Amino acid sequence: METKFTFSDLLFENKRRKPQEFAEIAKELRRDIIKSLAMAKSGHTGGPLGLSDIFSVLFFGDVLRYKADDPKWDKRDKFVLSGGHLCPVLYSCLARAGYFPIEELSTLRKYGTRLQGHPGLDTELPGIETAAGSLGQGISIAAGMAMTHKLLDKTDQRVFSLTGDGELQEGSVWETAMSAAQYKLDNLCWIVDDNDCQIDGRVKDVMNIKPLDKKFEAFGFNVIECDGHDIDDIINAFDKFIANHESGSGKPTVIIAKTFMGRGVSFMEDLHTWHGNPPSFEQAEKALEELK
Amino acid sequence: MKKIEVSGKKPTRHGFGEGLVELGDKHDNVVVLGGDITGSVMTSYFKEKYPDRFFSIGIAEANATTIATGMALSGKIPFFSSYSAFAAFRNTDQLRISVCYNNANVKIGGGHSGITVGPDGATHQALEELSLLRAMPNMTLIVPCDFSETKKATIAVGEMYGPAYIRFGRSAVPMITNDDSPFEIGKANVLNEGDDIALVACGLLVYPALQAAEQLEKNHGIKARVINNHTIKPIDVETITKAAAECGCIVTAEEHQVYGGLGAAVAETVVKNAPVPMEFVGIKDTFGSSGEPEELQEIFGLNWQGIYASALKALDRKKPGNIAV
Numbered sequence: 147m148e149t150k151f152t153f154s155d156l157l158f159e160n161k162r163r164k165p166q167e168f169a170e171i172a173k174e175l176r177r178d179i180i181k182s183l184a185m186a187k188s189g190h191t192g193g194p195l196g197l198s199d200i201f202s203v204l205f206f207g208d209v210l211r212y213k214a215d216d217p218k219w220d221k222r223d224k225f226v227l228s229g230g231h232l233c234p235v236l237y238s239c240l241a242r243a244g245y246f247p248i249e250e251l252s253t254l255r256k257y258g259t260r261l262q263g264h265p266g267l268d269t270e271l272p273g274i275e276t277a278a279g280s281l282g283q284g285i286s287i288a289a290g291m292a293m294t295h296k297l298l299d300k301t302d303q304r305v306f307s308l309t310g311d312g313e314l315q316e317g318s319v320w321e322t323a324m325s326a327a328q329y330k331l332d333n334l335c336w337i338v339d340d341n342d343c344q345i346d347g348r349v350k351d352v353m354n355i356k357p358l359d360k361k362f363e364a365f366g367f368n369v370i371e372c373d374g375h376d377i378d379d380i381i382n383a384f385d386k387f388i389a390n391h392e393s394g395s396g397k398p399t400v401i402i403a404k405t406f407m408g409r410g411v412s413f414m415e416d417l418h419t420w421h422g423n424p425p426s427f428e429q430a431e432k433a434l435e436e437l438k
Numbered sequence: 439m440k441k442i443e444v445s446g447k448k449p450t451r452h453g454f455g456e457g458l459v460e461l462g463d464k465h466d467n468v469v470v471l472g473g474d475i476t477g478s479v480m481t482s483y484f485k486e487k488y489p490d491r492f493f494s495i496g497i498a499e500a501n502a503t504t505i506a507t508g509m510a511l512s513g514k515i516p517f518f519s520s521y522s523a524f525a526a527f528r529n530t531d532q533l534r535i536s537v538c539y540n541n542a543n544v545k546i547g548g549g550h551s552g553i554t555v556g557p558d559g560a561t562h563q564a565l566e567e568l569s570l571l572r573a574m575p576n577m578t579l580i581v582p583c584d585f586s587e588t589k590k591a592t593i594a595v596g597e598m599y600g601p602a603y604i605r606f607g608r609s610a611v612p613m614i615t616n617d618d619s620p621f622e623i624g625k626a627n628v629l630n631e632g633d634d635i636a637l638v639a640c641g642l643l644v645y646p647a648l649q650a651a652e653q654l655e656k657n658h659g660i661k662a663r664v665i666n667n668h669t670i671k672p673i674d675v676e677t678i679t680k681a682a683a684e685c686g687c688i689v690t691a692e693e694h695q696v697y698g699g700l701g702a703a704v705a706e707t708v709v710k711n712a713p714v715p716m717e718f719v720g721i722k723d724t725f726g727s728s729g730e731p732e733e734l735q736e737i738f739g740l741n742w743q744g745i746y747a748s749a750l751k752a753l754d755r756k757k758p759g760n761i762a763v
């Protein structure tokens with residue numbers, strides 16, 4: 147069956163909002179994710195769905211400072227997606243912020259698209275700061291950007307970066323944690339998607355990474371824990387990071403966000419089997435019914 | 439030439455998974471390390487049958503490679519497998535010093551290799567492992583052409599001593615060998631006799647090389663020798679030299695960069711022993727891209743048409759007086 151969906155033409159401003167508005171935005175992001183993946187017929191569904199609430203606040207809640215019509219604005223905050231496979235949620239945010247036409251979401255993963263299966267700079271998609279796909283590298287790139295802004299160029303630009311929890315099994319991630327503390331990168335906001343799912347199953351069974359709060363504390367971080375599906379809690383977490391940066395604490399921030407893979411679609415929730423699969427056309431219709 | 443016999447399609451990674459189980463049945467010192475994607479590279483079969491000899495290391499390819507080294511230096515035969523993009527690159531230093539310099543008995547299964555991993559895009563399309571690993575002393579490098587050959591290669595590397603890397607793919611490919619087909623590490627197989635041109639291929643491109651030979655004969659009466667060069671290192675100097683001397687021109691074909699892989703290994707042999715014109719089918723110094731496997735094969739010329747076109751060029755250059763073209 148030919149899988150065809152149309153996307154709404156809603157663009158979202160980046161401003162402070164009421165929690166309910168973020169919930170509506172997150173729903174739109176989830177619909178985009180379901181549609182674009184069903185049309186791509188491959189890709190990662192579970193992680194992006196679980197991140198939609200956090201991304202709605204990060205991109206549309208006056209947290210990340212950017213200008214969609216000036217992607218290279220030299221005062222912008224950076225967002226570096228470290229887990230490149232999670233890109234469908236980022237693509238949706240960029241489209242709905244106005245970086246590129248929303249219809250382009252229907253080209254995900256197809257030959258010739260700017261929306262590659264994992265982001266690259268080669269296709270020049272506006273809003274993408276770096277290639278990503280080899281887990282663990284993005285967070286280190288983010289630290290390099292944060293060092294540049296804080297120590298070399300001395301600007302107040304902030305760098306946000308997201309890693310999965312399975313991704314924290316890469317040893318280089320902890321090298322980055324050391325560097326971030328050493329260089330007092332209080333302009334770095336590291337978000338961990340703590341969904342306890344990776345490809346082979348539960349993170350604790352594949353290779354345990356807990357306790358995360360104590361690990362990051364020991365590394366010298368400002369540790370913030372939040373419910374990654376509670377809008378107030380998410381806003382509060384970002385506010386704490388911003389306050390930490392503005393106070394000049396010298397501590398990098400990590401937000402450990404408890405999320406559920408596949409959140410928003412009942413038959414996907416908390417199932418690691420949805421890490422790397424797209425919905426079929428029928429499953430997508432069912433999911434969209436739930437996301438009305 | 440005789441008709442190419444194809445008995446369906448199957449992914450080579452399944453051959454790796456089945457080969458590991460058979461090795462495990464025969465040798466109780468074979469152990470397997472997982473890098474989270476065990477269901478993709480099919481080490482899940484071994485995990486199920488021999489849970490006590492399977493160790494999940496998580497997403498930590500460098501660590502898995504050195505843990506494997508420790509086990510190898512303690513008398514075990516460890517296999518570690520992940521996507522090629524990470525099983526050859528995230529652990530390159532570990533492979534060079536801990537594995538190869540120690541000549542440790544570590545085996546790496548590089549899965550989902552090449553552009554045929556498809557929509558995942560450039561980051562996941564490993565196209566450089568052969569160049570990288572061929573330069574490492576003690577390393578054996580194998581790129582089997584189909585399911586059955588991957589299974590045999592897996593068992594063979596388990597039963598030889600020393601570092602080895604087997605490269606296989608995600609998508610289903612035509613099965614052109616069977617249980618009775620010969621397989622010996624370092625010994626290329628001539629699949630079709632001919633002495634106008636030699637088509638030397640590995641992996642996914644062996645079948646298209648046969649198809650190209652068929653077309654060359656049909657359209658031009660050209661007899662192409664088709665060589666399944668599954669072992670990239672050590673290269674089969676005798677078979678390659680003989681092919682160069684008897685055919686007078688060569689086309690190599692690989693799902694890999696032309697810098698440093700099969701083509702380079704063959705060229706080094708040919709230039710030293712029997713210089714003849716050569717053409718190279720492979721990726722020409724670019725990254726891959728998202729797309730469907732067959733679509734990408736067509737775009738990058740990694741199909742029979744690409745081999746056929748290169749063969750006509752090589753044949754033209756072979757004509758007296760044209761050698762420098």
Ligand SMILES: Cc1ncc(C[n+]2csc(CCOP(=O)(O)OP(=O)(O)O)c2C)c(N)n1
Nearest residue numbers: 193279280281310311312313343344474524
């Ligand atoms: C270095 C590296 N190794 C392996 C992979 C293959 N891979 C892609 S996603 C993934 C699991 C990631 O788990 P997690 O970070 O928890 O993300 P989630 O499952 O929540 O999406 C793996 C192993 C990769 N992309 N990079």
